[in-house]
Amino acid sequence: MRDTTDASLCSPLLVRILFGMVRGRVPDAVETVIAITRAGGAASALTASYARAQLHPTPATLGPGTDPRGLLDVIDRDALFARMARDRARELVAHIGFLRSLRQLHDSGVTEAHLAVRNGCSAAEIGHLLARARVEAPDIAPGSRGGTAYEIAARGAAGELDPATVRAELISWVYEPADAAVPAVPGGFDHQVGRAYTDGPLTDDDYDLIRTAVTRHDDDRRRRP
Structure with missing residues (x-):
């Protein structure tokens, strides 16, 4: 004999789901799915599981093209x-x-014109990028996790470094001294750590802890004879 459980539940199920969705009560509508499908036995277990996933979805369940x-x-x-x-x-x-x-390619002898061709842009744009690269992307020193303090903070936010490592690196980093005539010294604390805080890689707690430790270290160094 043919199992008509799903067919018998189809109509009231749809009505109650749609009614809940229209009223903006998505959780209530999904709980309705769970309650009804429980009566359907093992054949409806997958449906109930799916309903729970919709009620409590995780980022992993949001695939490409999902309407949020x-x-x-x-x-x-x-x-x-x-x-x-x-x-x-x-x-x-x-x-x-x-x-x-x-x-590094330019330093090795590759011309700006060739780099422009390889990157599909103008030589003028390559020149601008190279000027930025000399400030923002120096070589990574042995034993360090980045060419700048900003890069270390970014690597931490990207999940490449754990928070303790980021804090230790930024506290021990040697920053260029502040200059009243140059508000944003490229290698200074404000331009590196301050910018990482403003841009997002560092949290409030990270910034406060690092700034306090660096300030204390600088004060101790000034007191030394």
Whole structure:
């Protein structure tokens, strides 16, 4: 005899789901799916599992092309914001790596004209990028995790370095002394750590801890005879 459980539940299921969705009560609608499918036995277990996934989705369940208008009412926005920040940090790290490769190729004798052809841009744009690369993407010193303090902070935000390592590196980093005539010294604390805080790679707690430790270290060094 043919099992008609799903067919008998189809109509009331759809009515109650649609009614809940129209009223903007997505969790209630999904709980309806769970309650009804429980009565359907083992054959409906997968449907109930799927319903729970929609009620409590994770970032991993949001595949390409997912329409977020309904799901964003119930998903963990904090997780999405964290993923967005991590992806942005990875983009920063990738761009610094690009600038470093560009500069190293030029230093090895590759002309700006050839680099422009390889990158599909003008030689003038390559010149601008090389000027930035000499400040933002120096070579990585042995034993260090980045060419600049900013890069280390970005690598931490991208998930390449743990928070303790980032803090230790930035506290021990040798910064250029501040100059009243030059507000933003390229190698200074404000331009490196301050900018990393403003751009997002460093949190409030990171910045406060690092600044306090660096200030204390500088004060101790000034007191030495």
